[in-house]
Amino acid sequence: MKQHILIVEDEAGLAELLRDYLLMADYDVDILYEGGSAVEWVREHNPALVLLDLMLPGKDGMAICREVRQFSQVPIIMTTARVEEIDRLLGLELGADDYVCKPYSPREVVARVRSVLRRAGVQMTGSVAQLTGIMLDEGAFKATVNGTNLDLTPVEFRLLNTFMAQPGRVFARGHLLDNLYDDQRVVSDRTIDTHIKNLRKKLEAQLPDQDVIQSVYGVGYKLEIPD
Incomplete structure (x- = not known):
């Protein structure tokens, strides 16, 4: 069974590029272009991993990460153009598993996804x-x-x-x-x-x-x- 990745990213071109690379890497992928529905989507669909942008319309990535961690330990990789160290540390303290700064290579993101899933021990969903x-x-x-x-x-x-x-x-x-x-x-x-x-x-x-x-x-x- 393919692992299911959720991308939460308001830049449509970037989100779709990441989706294409992840599809080529043999993952199933869904995209949300705003943050307001992300928490309930995760609760309902239980993805293998979430790629979560920090700055989103509707609800920002920090709030989403905080709320998701109240009911799920799904691996979360946060992505953002804000590179200040305090933001980086805050994101990880909220429960994010990794953090990627824009601009980034889609291949790097795919490698991070594989690494986080491997370290989280979810290569085979439900094992x-x-x-x-x-x-x-x-x-x-x-x-x-x-x-x-x-x-x-x-x-x-x-x-x-x-x-x-x-x-x-x-x-x-x-x-x-x-x-x-x-x-x-x-x-x-x-x-x-x-x-x-x-x-x-x-x-x-x-x-x-x-x-x-x-x-x-x-x-x-x-x-x-x-x-």
Whole structure:
């Protein structure tokens, strides 16, 4: 099944050019030329990824991203001609997965789409990964333990997805960071410790007798399969 991409872009020529490149890359594509209907469209159609312009008529990209994140972890790539660092950071803090500044090459955008989808673990929409008691629905971007929703952030979901893909493997902090961010932000290795701490807390609330994510001194972290 082809993955479904939503483009929200008021520049018709640019939106249609992106659509053509994405179609050639074997995605299904829809376009919205204003922001007012974007949130409900995402709620109804559950796309694999949203390409979201910052400046839109009807409702701007920041507001759309904020509202979508209240009910969905669909990957979002924000696009804009505003290159100020504060806007860039704000967009990512609202829950965007990546950020592309105009002017850009359509080929670059397609590459970013592939990268974000790969890192979000949604190459096959609706695929499910499961270890004893822990289930990841990669299509829905949802994690549960014994049927209880973990309510993970996008970064926490990607972390758990990485661990579950290779249980028992020890991951260095740098490797984990490389799989979490597409925006080339500069962060300390210790940033991963904070995300791990938060993920552990959510797992331990549902698996109080299990040390699921273990520290390996001087190296990094690994996931042990619960009994």
